[in-house]
Amino acid sequence: MADTRVQPISSIKYGLKAETSFGVGLDSAGNDGTAYLTQPVVQAQKPTFNILRESRLLSGRGSVKNAADTVVNPRGGTVTMPFEMLATPRTLAQHCLLVGQENDQTGSIVHEMEIDGSSNKTSIGGTITSGIPHSCNLAYYPASGEGIKVAGVIVSDLNISGDIAANNGLMTISGNYFSGFSNPVSTSTVLEQTFDGSWAARESTYFNILDADTRTLDVDDASNQTFIMKSFNFNIANNVTRVGFDTNGNAEAYAFPEYMITGDITIKWDDEFDYGAANNVIQDFLDGDTLSLAIKIGDGTVDSEGECNIAAEIQYTGDPGQDISESGVFHTLAFECVQNSSAEAFKISTFKNEAVTAW
C-alpha cells in the first residue's frame, strides 16, 4: 500500500548559523545540535545542487543513450537557494553582512555595512575572526533524518525593497544563498541530517517604510530635497565565484571581483522634483550627476530595533520614467550606486543588540 504521508510546505524550516571555519560543519558528530537561527520565511525553498551531469550518446551505442555512459560529478559545483522574507533586525543585518562581507559595530549595537571599494572582502576562505568574513552553515529541515546541511553559505545577491502598497509598507529582503560546497561529506555539506538543537526563535520586529522620517535626494541645483516616496529597491550583488578545490572537490575560497549595487526609487512629481529649472530630474540624467540619497526609517538615531538608515550615492541609469496613478505622476528613477570621493556607494545601518559572533 502506498504511504499516506503528506508534507505541508509550512512544516519545512531553515536556519543559519555563522561558521567558525570556512565550509566546515559546526556539529558533524551524529545529529547536529547547533542552535540555528530560524529564518522568518513563509515557504522555505529547497537548496539546489548545481553539479555536472552529462548523459551522452556514445559511438557504437546505436540510437539510444546507454545507462553506463552518463557522467555525474558533484565536485566543483555550487549550491544555491532563494529566499524572501520580511526584514527583521537580525536578518537584515546578517544578510547585509553575508552579501557585503563587511561589518562595523558601534554602541549597543549598531551594525553598519558599507560598500566602498576598499572595505569589502575580495575573497574569503581563510581564517574567520569574530564572525568576519561571514559564512554560515545552512540547515534545511523538512523532517528528522531528511535535513540538508549546506556549508560555506554566503549571499550572492540581496534585494532590499520597500513599497507603501505592499506588505503595509514593511521592508522585505530577498535574494539567493550561494555555496561552493556541493560534494556531500560528513564534515561539511551533508544530506540525511537530523537537526536536534534548540533553534533560536524568529524575531517579530520589522522595518516599516511608513516610519521613514528622513527621505532626501539631491536634484539638479539643490541638495537634500525631501521626496514623497512610493517605493524603493536596492539590489546588491557581489558576483561571487568559487576558487580552487580541496580534497573533496569543494571550494578552497570564494572571490568577489566586483560589488554592484543597482536600484530604483519611485517619488512624487512635485515642486522639489520636476522638469523645471533647478529641480529637474531629467537634467540629472543628461548631466550624469551623482546624487546623495538618504532614507532613514525611524528618527535617524538607529538606537532601537526596527530603525535603519540607508545612504547611497546614485547616478541615474536611464531617462526618468513615469509612474501614473490616481495619486498623480511619480518619477521612477533607476540608478546605480557609485563611490563618490569619500562617500560610500552604499551604506546601511541597523540596530540589533547582538554581536555578529552570536549569529
Place this chain on the structure above:
Amino acid sequence: MKIKGENSKLHRVNPNAILCDVAMLAKLKDGDTVDIPEKAAEELLKMGVAKKADNKTKKKKESK
C-alpha cells in the same frame, strides 16, 4: 524592574511577542514609567524601545 517607554519607538513592538501584559505595554507607549517583570524589562531594554527608570525605593520617614 522599572522602565520608561520610548513613545516614538514602541509602536514597532509586536504586543504578542513581548512578555509584559497589554496594559503595561500601553502605558509604556504613552511614555510612562512602569514596573514590570525583569525578563520583560530586559527584553525591551535590549530592543532599545525603553530606558531604565529610577529603581530606588523611597524610604518612608520614620515617625518619632
